[in-house]
Amino acid sequence: MDYFIELLFAGLTRGSIYALIALGYTMVYGIIGLINFAHGEIYMIGAFTSFIVATVLSIYGFPLLAIVIIAAVAAAVWSSAYGFTVEKLAYRPLRKAPRLAPLISAIGMSIFLQNYVLLAQTSDFLPFPELIPEFAFMEPVAHIVGSSDMVILVTTAIVMIALTCLIKFTKIGKAMRATAQDKTMAVLVGVNVDRVISATFIIGSALAAIGGLLIASHIGQINFYIGFLAGIKAFTAAVLGGIGSIPGAVLGSLVLGLTESFATGYISSDYEDVFAFSLLVLILIFKPSGLLGKTETKKV
Amino acid sequence: MFPVKELKRSALTSLWFAFLTFPIMVVKVDPIERVVSWRWDNMFFIAFGSFVFSILAKVFIIQKERRASKKKQKTISEPLVQRIVREPRFLYPLALACFIFGISFPFLFSTYQTNIMTTALMYVVLGLGLNIVVGVAGLLDLGYVAFYAVGAYSYALLNYNFDMGFWTVLPIGGLLAALLGIILGFPVLRLRGDYLAIVTLGFGEIIRLVLENWNDFSQGPSGIANIPRPSFFGMDMTFAGGITYIYYIILVLVVLTIFVVNRLQNSRLGRAWLALREDEIACEAMGIDKTKTKLIAFSLGAFWAGFVGVIFAAKTTFVNPASFTFLESAIILSIVVLGGMGSIIGVVIGALILILLPEYLRALSEYRMLAFGAILVVMMVFKPGGIISNVRRNYKFKGLSVVEGKNNE
Incomplete structure (x- = not known):
């Protein structure tokens, strides 16, 4: 039973991280219908920024709490800046281009950012400083659920609630929903669509950065290539839940995380990614628009 | 200013x-x-x-x-390249010149250059194959490399286990890849465009991971070495001779592919693909079997990839899963899009540029991929149609002005 619970929590942790990244995909897709391939790289840059900031601060002897807060803020700020810039340079000029053009541009951006980090930093795996301490009150259950798992779960839950509030109750959230529904109509009622799209990229990137910080300190090492697989997995999760739907992304991520965790725990760890993609293929065959996705009516 | x-x-x-x-x-x-x-x-x-x-x-x-x-x-004029292609006066001498250059290439340049050119030509065929799927039929396939891997591994494994020769496996590899394309395509092609993209991507990863982990079957990440080069009626060949020989095989394949793809594009099936790309519902209303047409495109594309896969295994004499990553799919897709989707000449030029340019930029080898990514973005931003965008074949009715004149009277 302990093993089961251990796997359950591992799956939930993994799922929450996927969810933080998947939200960026799904929000962008919901608004401009683009698979933002560079999103995984934004997450990687978030992890790298927090790594650099945290290491520099710990060398200069800052207290742990200050390091965590400053690293998280720096990661979010710079990732958002990258997300904003990428959108402005690589996607905005292509709004009216054929559907495949922005996708290729996104793939190009992803390759570019990967190699940029590779050249500017290093290709080695870097040890990530331990930002989440072992809490004393977690001692009795520490063999099942680690402190970092708990922190990840709680942080993700808080971020999700904040995001839901942002989208439901604020003005920019309303504008985002309007833009996702109908871009032309949103313009007509006075929504600045460009600004809304930028805001979407910024929010999505900040979420990915927080995910990057959490997972990096959980796993303990990073390199320039981590964005690729995480990005694909998160995108899989977003599609699984029905791309464009925010609760769908969270649900899809949790399903994906749990599937991977149980499959690796009970069957074999070699085929971890195979399980993830097989699940995706199966769900899409039986429910082609994802778990919570809306079926679109097409007209000629 | x-x-x-x-x-x-x-x-x-x-x-x-x-x-x-x-x-x-x-x-x-x-x-x-x-x-x-x-x-x-x-x-x-x-x-x-x-x-x-x-x-x-x-x-x-x-x-x-x-x-x-x-x-x-002004009136919109046709692009220069398109005009050259349409005019037989220019096209035939130009094609002949290219062909002669292609044939004499191994005599003009070193073995090293020939080897690089072989790689570039392989990508030409891969690009043309993917062009059928993405450019003509409009199905975004991000796991194209899976079929390429199937071709390469079918030669490696059939040779390793059953000692089968290159020429026997060449059609088998293509057919296996096509079969896999059908098996995969059947459930997947019902999906909408972007879902199709991610499922094919996932599928490509699955194939690679299976090859990497199933040690008994594919010898895992270490791959299969000592794959024989193709034989020429049982003759033994020097190393350089072997490379030249493979160069000619791929050259013939390129010519064959261009011929087939060109004929296909203007056939009934090719027009059905184009129509499908533009509007699926309207297409169905016109009596085109959507699933069948898509499946044919998908498996045909896979067939070419399988072909090239076999040649790849014979050329490098070594295969391992690391050659079939997503990056490879991305490069092939970039060839198609950069060259101009649906345009044969565009794809050929795109492949030559994308493969030869990094080879000759070895001096800047560290910055190769950086430049590659940047070029993709810049290209899309400034010229989203590709280097040579495909112009739809249209028929001009010569007597039109006369008829109109009469009506006016």
Whole structure:
């Protein structure tokens, strides 16, 4: 039973991280219908920024709490800046281009950012400083659920609630929903669509950065290539839940995380990614628009 | 000509980039030695470089707009390349010249150059194969490399286990890949475009991971070595001779592919693909079997990939899963899109540029992939149709003006 619970929590942790990244995909897709391939790289840059900031601060002897807060803020700020810039340079000029053009541009951006980090930093795996301490009150259950798992779960839950509030109750959230529904109509009622799209990229990137910080300190090492697989997995999760739907992304991520965790725990760890993609293929065959996705009516 | 306002904006851009690249470019930490090195010179380069670039981009955009406004008044003229292709007077000598150059290539250049050219030609065929799927039929396939892997591994394994020769496996490899395309395509092709993309991507990863982990079957990550090169009626060949021989095989395959794809594009099936790309529902209403047409496109594309896979295994005499990553799919897709979707000449040129350019930029080998990514973005932003965008075949009715004249009377 302990093993089961251990796997359950591992799956939930993994799922929450996927969810933080998947939200960026799904929000962008919901608004401009683009698979933002560079999103995984934004997450990687978030992890790298927090790594650099945290290491520099710990060398200069800052207290742990200050390091965590400053690293998280720096990661979010710079990732958002990258997300904003990428959108402005690589996607905005292509709004009216054929559907495949922005996708290729996104793939190009992803390759570019990967190699940029590779050249500017290093290709080695870097040890990530331990930002989440072992809490004393977690001692009795520490063999099942680690402190970092708990922190990840709680942080993700808080971020999700904040995001839901942002989208439901604020003005920019309303504008985002309007833009996702109908871009032309949103313009007509006075929504600045460009600004809304930028805001979407910024929010999505900040979420990915927080995910990057959490997972990096959980796993303990990073390199320039981590964005690729995480990005694909998160995108899989977003599609699984029905791309464009925010609760769908969270649900899809949790399903994906749990599937991977149980499959690796009970069957074999070699085929971890195979399980993830097989699940995706199966769900899409039986429910082609994802778990919570809306079926679109097409007209000629 | 250049207003001060624009200069100010460029200065702001350069400031922004200096800020943006600050943590990654300037700070470098060594977590083990616990030292920080600050590389302020990088910040200067970035700021200066982005300033210059933003001014150049601005100039380019202004000129483009000017040209566009001029063009509107004129009638839109056909692109030069398209006109050459349409005119048999130019096309045949040009094709002949290319063909002669292709044949004499191994005699003119070194073995090394021939080897690189072989690789480039392999990508030409791969690009043309994917062009059927993505460019003509409009099905976004991000796992194309899976079929390529199937071809390569079918030669490697059939040779390893059953000692089968290159020429026997060549059709088998193609057919196996096509079969896999059908098996995969059957459930997947019902999906909408973007879902199709991610499922094919996932599928490509599954194939690679299975090859990597199923040790008994594929010998895992270490791969299969000592795959024999193709034989020529049982003759033994020198190393250089073998390379030249493979070069000619792939050259013939390129010609064959261009011929087949060209015939296909103007056939009933090809037009059905184009119609399917434009509008699925309208297409069904016209009595085209959607699933069947898509499946044919998918499996045909896979067939070419399988073919090239076999040749790849024979050329490198070694296969392992690391050759079939997503990056490979991305490169092939980039060839199609960069060249111009649906345009055969475009794809050929795109493949030659994308494969040969990095080879000859070896001096800058570290910056190859960086430049590759940047070129993809810049290309899409400034010329989203590709180098040579495909112009729809249209029929001009010569007697039109006469008929109209009569009606007016």
